[in-house]
Structure formats: C-alpha cells, structure tokens
Amino acid sequence: MVSFKLLALTTLVAASSAQNTTIRYMPFGDSITEIICWRAKLWEKLQTTEWKSVDWVGSGKTENNCKDTKYDRDNEGHSGFLAIDIANKKQLDGWLAKNPADVITMHLGTNDIVQQSKATADIIKAFTTLVGTMRTSNPKMKIIVAQIIPISIGNYNAKIQDLNKAIIPWAQGLNTTDSPIWVVDQFTGFSASSDLRDGVHPNDAGDTKMMNVWYPALTNALAQVKKQKLAEREVEEAAELVERRFVA
Numbered sequence: 001m002v003s004f005k006l007l008a009l010t011t012l013v014a015a016s017s018a019q020n021t022t023i024r025y026m027p028f029g030d031s032i033t034e035i036i037c038w039r040a041k042l043w044e045k046l047q048t049t050e051w052k053s054v055d056w057v058g059s060g061k062t063e064n065n066c067k068d069t070k071y072d073r074d075n076e077g078h079s080g081f082l083a084i085d086i087a088n089k090k091q092l093d094g095w096l097a098k099n100p101a102d103v104i105t106m107h108l109g110t111n112d113i114v115q116q117s118k119a120t121a122d123i124i125k126a127f128t129t130l131v132g133t134m135r136t137s138n139p140k141m142k143i144i145v146a147q148i149i150p151i152s153i154g155n156y157n158a159k160i161q162d163l164n165k166a167i168i169p170w171a172q173g174l175n176t177t178d179s180p181i182w183v184v185d186q187f188t189g190f191s192a193s194s195d196l197r198d199g200v201h202p203n204d205a206g207d208t209k210m211m212n213v214w215y216p217a218l219t220n221a222l223a224q225v226k227k228q229k230l231a232e233r234e235v236e237e238a239a240e241l242v243e244r245r246f247v248a
C-alpha cells in the first residue's frame with residue numbers, strides 16, 4: 001500500500017510570469033503630431049520622472065531635426081490626414097493592431113477643416129468612430145483629446161473654435177470609468193502669430209507650449225494605467241496560488 005501525505009503549499013508565482021507591465025503610449029494625429037518637436041520635448045521631460053521607461057509606440061519614426069538623437073520617435077502622426085478619412089478607412093484599427101497602446105493622445109481635425117471644409121458634426125462623428133476603435137483595441141484605453149491649435153494661414157480659426165467647443169460635450173458624453181477621455185486645451189494661449197513656423201506647425205516656442213499642455217494630462221493618464229496594471233497583477237497572482245500535493 002502507498003500512503004499519501006498531503007501538503008498544501010501556496011506559492012506566489014514569480015513576477016517574471018506575471019503580465020508585462022510596460023506602459024505603452026501612442027501619439028496619434030496628423031502632421032501636428034508627426035513633423036513637430038513637442039514629442040521630443042515631452043519625451044525629454046519624462047526622462048526625469050518615473051515615466052522614463054514608458055514605451056512610445058506607432059509606425060512612424062520621422063526625424064524632425066529636433067536636435068535630439070535619443071528620444072523615442074515612435075508615433076502615429078500622419079501628415080495631411082483627415083480624421084474623417086482615418087475613421088472611414090478604418091486605418092486606426094490596423095495601427096493599433098500592430099502597436100497596441102494603454103494611453104493615446106489625439107490632435108486631429110485641422111486637415112478636415114483646411115483641406116475640405118468638413119462640417120464640425122462630421123468631424124465629431126469621426127472622433128466617435130475613432131474612440132470606438134481605441135476601445136475595441138483596448139477596453140481600458142486612456143484617451144487624451146486636444147482642442148486643436150489655431151493656424152495663421154487662411155481664415156479657419158472660427159471653424160477650429162467651433163470644433164474645439166464641440167469637443168467638450170462630445171467627450172463628456174462618451175466618458176467612462178474604465179476608459180476616460182480627458183480634453184486638453186491646445187488653443188488657448190497658443191499664438192497663431194508667434195508660435196507657428198509656417199502658419200500651421202508649431203515653432204520651438206509652440207512645441208514647448210504644446211508639450212506643457214500634454215504633460216500633466218499624460219502623466220495623470222500614465223499614473224492611472226500603472227495603478228490598473230498593479231491591480232490586475234495582484235488578481236493574476238492570487239489566481240495562480242497553487243496547491244501542491246506531495247506523495248510520501
């Protein structure tokens with residue numbers, strides 16, 4: 001006969017088998033996200049904080065002559081793109097499938113207004129589609145949406161302000177606890193006469209202003225993701241408490 005001695009042993013699994021807690025951030029937009037230097041400035045500012053190891057993600061890596069060789073250039077800024085086209089062509093679906101994110105910033109609408117005089121309501125409708133895509137990709141996506149900067153070419157700032165005004169109630173209507181939407185104001189305090197290099201894109205002073213508006217919203221979002229990931233890891237570890245039987 002074989003006698004069995006049962007020994008219950010609880011074992012916490014090693015952290016190595018827990019999920020990857022690297023936080024992923026995607027800067028998403030048009031040329032005002034692609035060919036600018038606020039990303040370099042924002043990355044630099046994060047290097048002195050606990051957020052220095054955040055992984056910036058996206059398919060683009062354009063060098064913008066930001067005189068910074070170190071920064072993580074990964075981004076999803078697409079020069080000339082309209083929010084409406086990105087939504088209709090489901091482009092963000094593919095971009096997020098390739099590079100999933102925990103936090104996303106969005107500065108879009110300038111091309112919809114300047115290139116094709118799209119109606120505010122149609123741009124907002126596209127934003128709704130894009131938020132849907134973000135949440136399909138990650139139900140806990142933390143979303144930061146910009147009220148966009150003014151420009152000095154043409155006569156578009158009244159329309160830009162119409163869009164900016166519409167963004168607030170739109171974001172409130174779509175806000176959820178798991179996937180909050182924070183609106184940041186990139187318009188107020190940004191000078192169309194002195195903060196642009198070419199009438200559309202920020203110069204050095206404009207890049208600094210934009211960086212300073214993104215920064216508190218981004219670090220707040222990163223803190224929420226960190227809290228969420230730690231809570232998820234605790235649940236995962238609790239579930240993996242194993243009971244082992246030892247045969248004597």
Ligand SMILES: *[C@@H]1O[C@H](CO)[C@@H](O)[C@H](O)[C@H]1NC(C)=O
Binds near residue numbers: 020022024
């Ligand atoms: C976690 O993900 C990052 C990319 O976001 C990757 O660089 C890193 O190697 C991953 N770590 C592990 C342990 O899988």
Ligand SMILES: *[C@@H]1O[C@H](CO)[C@@H](O)[C@H](O)[C@H]1NC(C)=O
Binds near residue numbers: 168171
């Ligand atoms: C969405 O909810 C968060 C709290 O979860 C809040 O901080 C944020 O301001 C809300 N967004 C809007 C547009 O009201």
